[in-house]
Each structure stands twice: as C-alpha cells, then as structure tokens.
Amino acid sequence: MSLRILLMRFGIAAAGGALLAFAATTPAAGADQEDPRESKQIAKGEVIARTGLVLRGAPTRGGAVVRVAPYGEIVKIYCRAEGQSVSGDRQWHLLVDGTWARGSAQYIEAYRTPRLCA
Template sequence: MSLRILLMRFGIAAAGGALLAYAATTPAAGAEQEDPRKSEQIVDGEVVARAGLVLRSAPTRGGSVIRVAHYGEIIKIYCRAEGQSVDGSRQWYLLVDGTWAWGSARYIAPFKAPRWCDA
C-alpha cells in the first residue's frame, strides 16, 4: 500500500473519529444546546457545478452518496479539510444541512473562506 493511500485513509479515519467524539460529547436531543447552523463560524456558499454536486459521507469520491445539491443552491459550510483531489482541488467542505455531508470545494463558491476543520 502506498504512503499516499495510507495517509489518506488515516486522515479520513481521524476526521471520522473527530465527528464521533463530537457526537459523543454533544448533549442529548431536547437538552439546551446551540444550533451549529446559527454559529458565526458557518459560511454560506453556492453550488457552481452545472450538473449538480454529489455530497458524500467522507471527503473522497469513494464516500457514500448522501444527496445531490443542485446548481445555484446556497449551502452552509461548517469547515474545510484536505481530501481526495477533484479536478486539481484537494479541499472539501463539511456542510451543515442536517446530514453533515462533504462536498468538493472545486464546485462550491464560498462567500468567504471557511475555517479549517481542525481549528
């Protein structure tokens, strides 16, 4: 197995672990908590893929398909991370749309630069 593939798998596993840790420390439904979509850290962006953008469960083309965002749709970006290259761009955005799906930054035009996921 190449070092590149090993590092990519490690990165995906680390991102998944971080999401699980977040879920484990988040109060139960109905408990007083802040909605992440209302956070100042959320950045709006627009889908610029003419045929629509496939949103995935991981920042790779191999991630499970969650849904398709249509051209011109305004989406909410929680953070950005490095992932599999898509047409020369390795950045992916974690979207807050109720599913926490990943979309390639190559096909999303953010209104301002989102923060890095590990920040």
C-alpha cells in the same frame, strides 16, 4: 394469561415510564448549547456544478453518496478539510444541512473562506 406474558408487559411498561421520565428531566438538545448549524462561524456558498454536486459522507470521490445539491443551491459550510483531489483541488467542505455531507470545494463558491475542520 401466563406469568411470562405478564412479566413481558410489565417490562415494556417500565421501560416506557423510564423513557418518559428521562425525557421530562433532560433539557432539550441545544437548550444551553449553541447549535453548530446556527454558529456565526458558518460560511455560505453556492453550488456551481452545472449538473449538480454529489455530496458524500467522506472527503473522497468514493465516499457514500448522501444527496445531490442542485446547481445554484446556497449551502452552509461548517468547515473545510483536505481530501481526495478533484481537478487539482484537495479542499472539501463539510456542509450542515441536516446531513453533515461533504462536497468538493472545486464546485462550491464560498462567499468567505470557511474555517479549518479540527
């Protein structure tokens, strides 16, 4: 076995050991911090777009499509912000469902007014 292969294997083993040591000493994500998806500031709403609501990565109709929320889905709204107008409504909701997608407020009936995004 060549010296080069030995050094490469040693480097991989050392990197793996360092990663394990880091994982063992780092507290789990959110161990002492509040998960924003479980915050009391999260508002809920219902998708009212009959054909489903296209959720996007940006508050514009040209933003990348993240997923489509079906009619009647209950969504968690982290905050609201202004974006591109959709049928005269410039409000967009940032949803927390693991994807952090944005949906036009025109097609989400919020049960209470979501807070403004920072």
